[in-house]
Amino acid sequence: MTALLSADVEARGLTGRILWTNGTPPPGAQANGEPVYVLIHGIGVSHRYLARLHAVLAAGSPTYSLDLPGFAGTPKPGRQLSVEDYGAYIAEALKSCGIESYVLVGHSMGVQFAIEAALCEPERVQHLVLMGPVVDSRHKNIGRQSLALFLDGLLRESPSSNWIVVTDYLRCGPRWYLxxxxxxxxxxxxxxxxxxxxPVLILRGSRDHVAGPEWSLRLSRAVPQGRLVEINGVGHVAQHMRPQAVADAIRSFVSATSRQN
Structure with a gap:
């Protein structure tokens, strides 16, 4: 896996991290006319479970990943942050890095962060890609959600993806996770x-119990330019298991909806 370069990003009194590959222009020097992808992780984890997807997307377009405040060894905030707080952080952090226009790609709770960032800076966000969106209406309490995540890890994911997720949870720590x-x-x-x-792409693994088919379809119909794509044979962390298929789906969606606009 290609090593990522990184820099701390401070915004709204919070500190996170932005990461990019050697082949991607550093923040503030993005190429004009190309889609710019920004990958956003979910609760407890980091850019690492997005790294395979990052590498595939970066081969053709400027691509950045974020490690959000409180996660991935970044400083813990002094208070609970709302989803709106994280969305505002993302929008301001990208602006401070000179990244003016972009496609937000969020996974799991990162879906929620991406939605709020898009609402915060609607003129900068070109498309939203929402992978494995939470919280499915079938899992509207912590017990059901936790069971869905546990069973997905046990039955659907690979040892490598589970290792990344578990070690990231440990680095995050139970206090901030809870x-x-x-x-x-x-x-x-x-x-x-x-x-x-x-335009919004809802993307799920066909075996993802965390973001089920009915819930995902309903989300795709919640917006005028919504679309649902399933990646066959994988669970919640589809971007780690099938990065090329996920990247192809994202690129195809962005290309098609850009022409429509």
């Missing part, structure tokens, strides 16, 4: 998504 878990559970994903006015 601080943000209620925030994730209470966020009205479908209601907030309905306010987004850009």
């Amino acid at each position: 601080t943000e878990l209620p925030v994730m559970m209470e966020y009205p994903t479908e209601k907030r998504l309905a306010n987004v006015d850009v």
Whole structure:
């Protein structure tokens, strides 16, 4: 896997991290006319479980990953952060890096962060890609959500993806994970998504029990330019298991909806 370069990013009194490959222009020097992808991780984890997808996308377009405040060894905030806080951080951090226009790609709770960032800076976000969106209406309490995640890891994921996720959870630590878990559970994903006015791709693994088919289809219909794509044979962390297929789906969607606009 190609090593990523990184830099700390401070915004709104919070510190996170932005990462890019040697082949990608550093923040502030992006090429004009190309889609710029920004990858956003979910609760407890980091850019590492997005690294395979990052590498595939970066081979053709400027691509950046974020490690958000409180996760991936970044400084823990002094208070619980709302999804809106994280969305505002993402929008301001990208602006401070000179990244003016982009496609946001969020996974799991990163879906929620991406929605809020898009609502915060609607003129900068070209498309939204929402992978494995939470919280499925079947799992609207912590017990059901936790069971869905556990069974997905046990039955659907590879040892390598589980290793990344578990070690990232340990680095995050239980205090911050449990601080943000209620925030994730209470966020009205479908209601907030309905306010987004850009093309939206909902992407799920066909065996993902965390983001089920009915829930994902409903989200794709919550916006005028919504589309649902399933990646065959994989679970919640589809971008690690099938990075080329996920990247192909994202590129095809961005290309098709850009022509429509």
